[in-house]
Amino acid sequence: MNQSASTLFWNVMFYLAVVVVFVIAVFPFYYAVLTSFKTGTAIFRVTYWPDSLNWANYIAVFSGRNFLRSIYNSVFVASITVMAALFLAVTASYALARVRFRGRGLLLMTILAVSMFPQIAVLAGLFELVRFIGVFNTPWALILSYTIFTLPFTVWVLTTFMRELPMEIEEAAIVDGASPWVIITKVFLPLLWPALVTTGLLAFIGAWNEFLFALTFTITETQRTVPVAIALLSGASEQEIPWGPIMAASVIVTVPLIILVLIFQRKIVAGLTAGGVKG
Secondary structure (H helix, E strand, C coil): CCHHHHHHHHHHHHHHHHHHHHHHHHHHHHEEEEEECCCHHHCCCCCCCCCCCHHHHHHHHHCCCCCHHHHHHHHHHHHHCCCCHHHHHHHHHHHHHHHCCCCHHHHHHHHHHHHHCHHHHHHHHHHHHHHHCCCCCCCHEEEEHHHHHHHHHHHHHHHHHHHHHHHHHHHHHHHHCHHHHHHHCCCCHCHHHHHHHHHHHHHHHHHCCCHHHHHHHCHHCCCCCCCCHHHHHCCCCCCCCCHHHHHHHHHHHHHHHHHHHHCCHHHHHHHHCCCCCCC
């Protein structure tokens, strides 16, 4: 009886902790949604339930100059970044996991070390590189910088997954006369699908939310991405910050990420847990 009561107590505590974590994680977004439907002084009145649905802030955001263009820029930059990062990461991970050569471990550690540098530490050098190759104030400047910072993570994760794949699969493909490219595309890619979804989605979220490089490498409204467009929203004076439109814009750019996570949640879980148990 005591053991049953103890089990019940810990189950209750576990679910209570889950509820607390869920509320802490979701409440800021929930309150942003509530604020996005308020106008005027109602924004500063604390409420936890919607009084009415006023779409004025969303209409103001979509009718503003170049906001839809900023969304398009973010989608384009994030999508190309993911494709470039995954292509380079898959080929690099195959070499690092399957091809034996001197300095392989040192090279992998060097790739990982690149991600340890904060963005601000390499901003000046990357800015000079962007200007030198002539892509300043273009989406390609962001794609280049995002890919550089995304590659270490994607290469490291995919290399770990590639090492877990049975050698017999590759040996059978080699016996059948498959080239390395065929092995990567026809044999390994279907097996790496959960890892590709996980790393690709995380890379997409990182590129979608990035602010520093987007602010530095773009100077015109038509080239800016969504985070910069939201940050540069301003009122008629310093005291008149348009919190309503800012909240509406934040909700607009957050909802697609939530939808992507919900769609690929099973693949994400499989990608994060695959390789954790050997057998």
